[in-house]
Amino acid sequence: MAVPKLKSEGKCIYCDELFTKAGISKHLNLHLEEEVKKQKNEKKSAFHIRAESDEMFLNLLIDGDAPLGILDTFLREIWLECCGHMSQFGTYGKEINMTKKISTVFKSGFETTYEYDFGTTTQLDIRVLAVYPFTVNGKIQLLSRNEPLEILCHKCSKEPAESICNVHIYDGEALFCKKCAVLHKKECEDFADYAEMPVVNSPRMGECGYTGGVIDLERDGRFKK
Numbered sequence: 001m002a003v004p005k006l007k008s009e010g011k012c013i014y015c016d017e018l019f020t021k022a023g024i025s026k027h028l029n030l031h032l033e034e035e036v037k038k039q040k041n042e043k044k045s046a047f048h049i050r051a052e053s054d055e056m057f058l059n060l061l062i063d064g065d066a067p068l069g070i071l072d073t074f075l076r077e078i079w080l081e082c083c084g085h086m087s088q089f090g091t092y093g094k095e096i097n098m099t100k101k102i103s104t105v106f107k108s109g110f111e112t113t114y115e116y117d118f119g120t121t122t123q124l125d126i127r128v129l130a131v132y133p134f135t136v137n138g139k140i141q142l143l144s145r146n147e148p149l150e151i152l153c154h155k156c157s158k159e160p161a162e163s164i165c166n167v168h169i170y171d172g173e174a175l176f177c178k179k180c181a182v183l184h185k186k187e188c189e190d191f192a193d194y195a196e197m198p199v200v201n202s203p204r205m206g207e208c209g210y211t212g213g214v215i216d217l218e219r220d221g222r223f224k225k
Contacts, residue, residue, distance in 0.1 A: 006151065008055035010144035021057055024144050025050060025129050028059055032132050039134040047106050048130045048143070051075060051114070053123070053203035059143040063136035064103030072098055074140050075114065075124065078215040079202045085117035089126070107131065120207045145216055148201045148223040153177035155184070160199075160223045164206045167195040174206070175199065198222070 008021040014031040025048075032048060045064030049071075050057060058078065062071060072087055080087075089096040089112055096105055096112065110128040115121050151161045152175075159177035167190045168174040176184050185192040197206055199222040204210040212220050 006055050006149045008057065008146045008149065010057065010059065010146050013141075013143050018147075019144075021055065021146065024057075025059060028143050029130055032061070032130065035134060036132050041135060042133050044133055044135045045103050046132045046134050046136045047102055047128055048132070049106070050127050050129055051079075051124045053125070055146065055149060056201070056203050057144075057146050059129075059145070061136050061141040061143055062102055063139045064101065064106075064131075066102050066136075066139040067098060068096060068100050068102060068105055069098035070139055071102070072114075074215070076116065078142070078145075078213045078220075079124075080116040080122055080204045080210070081213070082117075082204065082208045082210040085119070085208075087114065087116040089114050116204070117208065122204045122207060124203070142216060145219050146201070147219060148221060150223045151175060151199060153180050155180035160225060162199055162222060163196050164199055165191045165195050166197055166206050167191060169206050 009018050010021065010024045011018050012024065012027055012031065019027050029048065047062050047064060049060050049062060051060065068089060089098065106128045108128055108131050112126050114124040114126055153159050153161045154173040154175045156177060161175035162178050163176050163181045165174045165184060165188060167188060198211055199205060200212045201220055202210065202213065
């Protein structure tokens with residue numbers, strides 16, 4: 001589900017400082033350049049990549065020796081997995097084999113798309129921001145993620161939205177705070193019965209059976225005052 005254009009910020013994993021969506025990538029590269037001084041190895045490669053959808057983003061560091069499938073798994077676990085749907089990376093409509101090593105597919109400036117679920121599809125844009133000569137511990141690391149966006153209730157426009165009605169998801173009034181959700185249940189039998197879903201920090205919000213991820217639970221939920 002696309003979210004309104006909102007203030008998007010993320011914390012740096014190295015120094016815990018908060019930066020705008022536009023500024024966090026440049027800041028992270030300063031830290032990564034310091035990492036090169038500590039563990040430089042010209043035979044290895046570490047890729048700083050950005051995955052994003054509207055104002056939601058992930059900055060990741062992935063090892064060049066890892067298969068592309070490890071990125072697929074990470075994206076599913078932090079942002080997308082609901083019912084075991086199919087997914088693919090593709091450029092200009094051509095699917096990229098997920099068994100390929102990251103280093104054989106990615107290079108600085110490379111861009112592609114990623115799709116999860118070919119029915120109610122969630123699409124991400126993937127871009128390689130920089131490449132560094134060192135090994136990534138654990139093959140993939142989360143460097144930054146947008147903090148929960150301040151998404152307000154569509155009904156009262158005052159309180160943070162807590163739930164979403166996936167029956168009215170595209171009619172402009174589908175996000176509700178706790179009090180307004182009670183009122184909506186009186187008006188919408190489907191919402192009261194099965195259509196209420198949680199607001200979560202993911203572009204998959206409100207789609208299919210998605211209720212949240214299993215990585216970075218601190219930032220996985222909704223905005224709180």
